[in-house]
Amino acid sequence: MTDSxxxxxxxxxxxxxxxxxxxxxxxxxxxxxxxxxDVDVFNPTEQPLALFNPESSHASREFLQLKxxxxxxxxxxxxxxxxxxxxxxxxxxxxxxxxxxxxxKLFAEVVCSHEKGLTVIDQLxxxxxxxxxxxxPYGLSFANSIDVKDGxxxxxxxxxxxxxxxxxxxxYGLVLRQQRRADLDGMSPGFLANxxxxxxxxxxxAARSR
Numbered sequence: 691m692t693d694s695x696x697x698x699x700x701x702x703x704x705x706x707x708x709x710x711x712x713x714x715x716x717x718x719x720x721x722x723x724x725x726x727x728d729v730d731v732f733n734p735t736e737q738p739l740a741l742f743n744p745e746s747s748h749a750s751r752e753f754l755q756l757k758x759x760x761x762x763x764x765x766x767x768x769x770x771x772x773x774x775x776x777x778x779x780x781x782x783x784x785x786x787x788x789x790x791x792x793x794x795k796l797f798a799e800v801v802c803s804h805e806k807g808l809t810v811i812d813q814l815x816x817x818x819x820x821x822x823x824x825x826x827p828y829g830l831s832f833a834n835s836i837d838v839k840d841g842x843x844x845x846x847x848x849x850x851x852x853x854x855x856x857x858x859x860x861x862y863g864l865v866l867r868q869q870r871r872a873d874l875d876g877m878s879p880g881f882l883a884n885x886x887x888x889x890x891x892x893x894x895x896a897a898r899s900r
Contacts, residue, residue, distance in 0.1 A: 695728040696863050699763035702733045703770035703781025710838040711802045714830075714852070715769040717843060718800065721856045730759055734780050742786040753787060760788055764870075765796045765863040766823075772803030772810050772831075785817055790885050792821040794870040796863050798855060799829035802838075807831035822881050824866055830855050 700719045704711045712733075719729045739752055747753050770781040797818040801807030811829035818825040830851050832838060837848040873882040 695726055696722075696765065696860060696867065697728045697763050698722050698730070698765045698767060698859070698863070699759060700729060700731045700767040701769060701781065701784055702731065702735075703768060703778045703784065705735060705778075705780050707735050708841065709771070709802070710832065710834040710841075711769045711771055711800070713838050713841045713843065714800060714802070714832060714848075715767060717852060718767055718856060718859075721852065722859065725856070725860050727860065730763065732756065732759065732784070734784070739783060739787070742783055747787060756787070757791065760791045763795065764867040765798065765859055766792070767798045767800060767859070768814055769800040770802070770810060770814075772801055772805065772807045775805075775809040777810050777813055789821055792818070792823040793885050794866065794873065794882050795823050796859070796866050797823050797825040798859055799825070800855075801829055801831045802834055803831050804833045804836075822884075824862075826855070826858055826862070 698719070700715050702712055702715050706712075715731070719731055723729050737752075737756075739756065740747065740750065768781060768785075770778045773779075797814060799807075799811045799814045801810045803810065807829065808831075811831070814829070815825045817823075832848050832851075837843065837845045843849060843852070870882065873880050874886050
C-alpha cells in the first residue's frame with residue numbers, strides 16, 4: 691500500500707472467538723481492501739489488551755504497539771454487540787486507552803443488536819464528539835441469526851447497508867484525511883490546533899510522502 695491509500699483500523703469489540711460481529715466487520719474489511727484501502731484489524735481475542743489503568747497502561751508494550759496502529763489510521767470501524775443497550779466492555783476498554791489519536795478522524799459504528807442498536811450508536815457518537823472525531827450520520831446494525839448465520843451474511847438488506855457504509859467510509863474518509871492534514875500543516879485556529887506539532891518537530895513533507 692502507498693501513503694495515498696486510505697488507512698482503516700477495524701476493531702472487533704467482542705471477547706467471543708466467533709461471532710456475528712466478527713463476520714460483519716470482516717466483510718467490511720474485505721470490501722475496503724478491494725477498493726484499495728490499507729486495512730488493519732484489531733481482534734482482542736488474538737491480541738489481548740489489559741483493562742485500562744490510567745496509572746500504568748500507557749507504558750505497557752501492548753499499548754505502545756496498538757498506539758502506533760491507531761495513530762496511522764484515518765478511519766475507525768468500531769464493531770460491538772449490544773449489551774443491555776450499551777457498548778461491550780471489550781470495545782470500551784479499547785476506546786479508554788486513546789483520546790487525541792482520534793481527533794479529526796472518522797468513526798463508523800457497527801452494532802449487532804435485535805433492537806437496532808440505537809443507544810449503542812449514540813454512545814459511540816458521544817465518544818467521537820468527546821475525542822473531537824467525526825462520525826458517519828448513521829450506524830450499521832444487524833441481528834444475529836437473522837442477518838448473519840454460520841458466519842455468513844444472508845439478507846439483502848444487510849448487504850445493501852454494508853455497500854453503503856463502505857462507499858461512505860471511502861468517500862468521506864479521504865475528504866476528512868485531506869482536510870486534517872491541511873489543518874495540522876497550517877496555522878488555522880481550528881480544533882486541530884490543539885494537537886498540532888510545533889513546526890520544528892514536524893516530519894518533512896518529503897518523508898511523509900514516501
